[in-house]
Amino acid sequence: MLLFARYTQDNISSTDGEREGPKFVEPIPNVTVTVGRDASLPCVVSNLGTYKVVWIHIDRQMVLTMHKHVISRIPRYSISVHDKNTWILHVTRAQQEDRGYYMCQVNTNPIMSQVGYLQGFPTPKIAWKREDGMDIVLNKKIKGPVFSGEYIHFDRVSRTDMAGYLCIAANGVPPALIKRIFINVEFSPIIVVTNQLIASILGSNVVLECQTESNPVAATYWIWNKRFMTQTSKYGIHTTQNSYRTYTKLEIRNVSKNDFGEYTCLSKNLLGETEGTIRLYGKDKHNVSLIVK
Numbered sequence: 587m588l589l590f591a592r593y594t595q596d597n598i599s600s601t602d603g604e605r606e607g608p609k610f611v612e613p614i615p616n617v618t619v620t621v622g623r624d625a626s627l628p629c630v631v632s633n634l635g636t637y638k639v640v641w642i643h644i645d646r647q648m649v650l651t652m653h654k655h656v657i658s659r660i661p662r663y664s665i666s667v668h669d670k671n672t673w674i675l676h677v678t679r680a681q682q683e684d685r686g687y688y689m690c691q692v693n694t695n696p697i698m699s700q701v702g703y704l705q706g707f708p709t710p711k712i713a714w715k716r717e718d719g720m721d722i723v724l725n726k727k728i729k730g731p732v733f734s735g736e737y738i739h740f741d742r743v744s745r746t747d748m749a750g751y752l753c754i755a756a757n758g759v760p761p762a763l764i765k766r767i768f769i770n771v772e773f774s775p776i777i778v779v780t781n782q783l784i785a786s787i788l789g790s791n792v793v794l795e796c797q798t799e800s801n802p803v804a805a806t807y808w809i810w811n812k813r814f815m816t817q818t819s820k821y822g823i824h825t826t827q828n829s830y831r832t833y834t835k836l837e838i839r840n841v842s843k844n845d846f847g848e849y850t851c852l853s854k855n856l857l858g859e860t861e862g863t864i865r866l867y868g869k870d871k872h873n874v875s876l877i878v879k
Contacts, residue, residue, distance in 0.1 A: 608634050608692050611671065614702025621707045621759050625677040629690030629700070632671055638693050639673045641665065644701070645686030651675065682706050710757040714738050717750035717766065745773050745799060748830055774858030775800035777851060783865050786841045794864045796851035798832040804859075808836045809850040841868060 611630040619625040629639060641651040643658075650658045651665040662678040677684050685706030691699040714733045716722055723729040725741040740747060748771040756762035778797040786792035798804050808815040808823060815836065817823050822837035832853070838845055846868055852861045 606633050608632065608637050608694060608698065610690075610698070610700050614688070614690060614700055616703040616705070618705040618708065619677075619680050620757075621682060622679055625680045625684075625704055625706075627675045627677075627688050627690075627702050627704065629673045629675070630671055631673065631690075631692060634671070634692070640691040640693065641673070641675045642689040642691060643686060644689050650688075677704065680704070680706050707759065708757040710755040710763070712736055713754045713756075715752045715754065717752055720749070722751070723747065743769065743771055745771050745776075745801065745830060747771060748801065770801070772801050772857060773799075775804040775853040775855055775860045777853055777860050777862040779851065779862040779864060782863065783867070786838075786845075786866060786868050788841055788843070788868055790841055791837060791839045792841055792866065794836040794838070794849055794851075794866065796834050796836075796853075796862055796864070798834070798851075798853040799830055800832070800853060800855050800857075801830045802855050802857075803827065803830070804832060804853040804855040806832055806834045807852045808834070809852055809861075810847065838866070841866075843868065 608631050611632050614627055614629055617625050617627060627641075629641070631639060638653045639651075640649065640653075642649055648658060650656070650660075650663050654665060654667065656663055656665060662680075662684075664676045664678070666674045666676065668674065673690065675688065675690075683706070685704050687701050687703055689699050689701050691697055712735060714722060714735075715731065719731075721729045721731055722733055722738065723740075723746065724733075724738060738751075748769055750766050750768045753765045753767060754762050755764075776799045778799070780795065780797070784792060784794060794808075796806070796808075798806050806825065808821075815821055815823065820839055822839070823834065824837070825832060825834045827833075834851065836849065836851075846866055849864045849866060850861050851864070853859060
């Protein structure tokens with residue numbers, strides 16, 4: 587506890603009220619205030635007489651006011667007196683560093699004091715969301731768009747958990763504090779071929795599609811007749827990337843019987859490789875199926 591020397595009382599005539607001595611009429615309330623708002627802490631003392639009131643910030647070990655004078659160099663502190671008994675410490679635009687215990691002292695012998703607490707901001711609530719808006723899946727039974735708490739625990743991380751996660755702390759005072767955490771999951775390629783058998787009319791153009799999921803990003807190739815295919819006037823290869831997914835399309839122009847057969851979509855990264863196949867067969871203008879090579 588901080589103690590301060592009493593003002594000298596010698597040669598001061600005492601009244602009946604002073605002989606009775608000062609006393610605190612009511613305790614200092616604990617105050618919670620939103621950051622940026624004003625706060626007031628009252629110290630009610632009866633029979634003060636010629637004694638003095640001092641306000642102290644205990645956590646900072648700082649004298650704020652002495653009687654009607656502001657001692658602190660922080661301009662947000664001020665003092666006012668109501669009805670000669672109520673000494674109110676004002677904190678303008680309260681900040682986080684203002685929270686803590688405040689002591690009201692009267693320089694009696696021994697010194698009398700009481701303490702109140704200023705909470706400078708409400709405790710924030712923490713929520714987790716996926717950046718892409720999809721559900722957070724913690725395990726097979728627990729999933730949802732939002733989870734509360736300081737942390738979230740995944741039972742077994744898979745490639746579908748790879749995303750940016752937003753940790754949002756809000757206490758009702760805009761703006762909320764947001765931190766982004768990205769979960770990066772490395773895995774060997776997985777190929778998805780939605781249509782493994784495709785028919786094409788002779789003379790038309792046809793597109794074969796292959797989707798790869800991998801991390802690190804995989805290199806994807808098209809193979810036909812044991813040859814790696816390249817971009818030509820006959821063949822067009824188009825590839826797009828979205829997160830850990832790669833979409834590749836093989837366009838075959840002016841399809842002939844020589845184009846029929848099995849096409850392989852090969853995908854590989856540092857962790858492995860895999861492939862998928864698509865069989866192309868044809869139909870003539872009368873919709874009659876042609877032999878598949």
